[in-house]
Amino acid sequence: MSPESSPQVYTDVSADPFVRGFLHRPERPNGQGLVLTHGAGSNCQAPLLTAVAESFCSAGFLVLRCDLPFRQDRPYGPPSPHDGKRDRAGLQNAVMALRNLAVEPVFLGGHSYGGRQASMLCAEQTEAKLVPVRALLLMSYPLHPPRKAAQLRTQHFFNLRTPALFVQGTRDPFGTVEEIEQALKLIPARTKLLTVDGAGHDLGFKGKSRREGVPGTVLAELQSLL
Numbered sequence: 001m002s003p004e005s006s007p008q009v010y011t012d013v014s015a016d017p018f019v020r021g022f023l024h025r026p027e028r029p030n031g032q033g034l035v036l037t038h039g040a041g042s043n044c045q046a047p048l049l050t051a052v053a054e055s056f057c058s059a060g061f062l063v064l065r066c067d068l069p070f071r072q073d074r075p076y077g078p079p080s081p082h083d084g085k086r087d088r089a090g091l092q093n094a095v096m097a098l099r100n101l102a103v104e105p106v107f108l109g110g111h112s113y114g115g116r117q118a119s120m121l122c123a124e125q126t127e128a129k130l131v132p133v134r135a136l137l138l139m140s141y142p143l144h145p146p147r148k149a150a151q152l153r154t155q156h157f158f159n160l161r162t163p164a165l166f167v168q169g170t171r172d173p174f175g176t177v178e179e180i181e182q183a184l185k186l187i188p189a190r191t192k193l194l195t196v197d198g199a200g201h202d203l204g205f206k207g208k209s210r211r212e213g214v215p216g217t218v219l220a221e222l223q224s225l226l
Contacts, residue, residue, distance in 0.1 A: 030060030109137030143175030169199030
């Protein structure tokens with residue numbers, strides 16, 4: 001069994017919050033790394049994250065799928081409104097953990113809530129000395145709650161200067177393709193939108209189902225963004 005199909009359980013307790021997840025080591029490293037995290041109702045073992053991690057690992061990336069601090073604290077349930085700051089600190093520590101493994105540059109990605117926290121972390125880099133990331137991978141960005149299009153989660157977009165690839169299903173209730181396109185105009189950094197036809201918020205990875213080809217396309221589109 002190749003290293004790509006045998007992720008290692010990974011824990012780093014040198015920082016608070018600590019880092020917990022799975023590490024995918026490539027057979028032929030390209031020197032680059034990717035941190036991936038999950039949405040509000042999931043964890044780092046989500047099928048979408050696993051598929052994306054395997055695709056990037058096969059291309060030479062060292063990939064860390066990690067649980068956000070709120071999920072480390074409790075195995076079920078969504079994050080509270082007060083969890084965001086600590087979850088972002090956990091992502092920063094995960095990026096640093098990869099850099100400590102002699103990986104440079106590091107990319108940062110997340111699904112839904114995890115992607116939102118990743119983008120907020122990068123937007124905060126304009127005001128604080130945070131660990132830099134090369135680009136963002138934002139899958140199913142939760143632009144607004146379902147059926148509440150006026151409650152936009154774009155306040156930090158004006159300060160986001162990290163290149164970002166958005167991956168959005170055309171049937172995602174958290175934001176239509178047209179709404180995402182308008183939101184991207186607020187971001188001063190380079191952005192790109194990859195749509196997945198007919199997919200909802202899960203991007204076609206619900207239960208045991210998985211959309212073949214999506215992870216590979218995500219990899220290609222992220223590389224073309226830079």
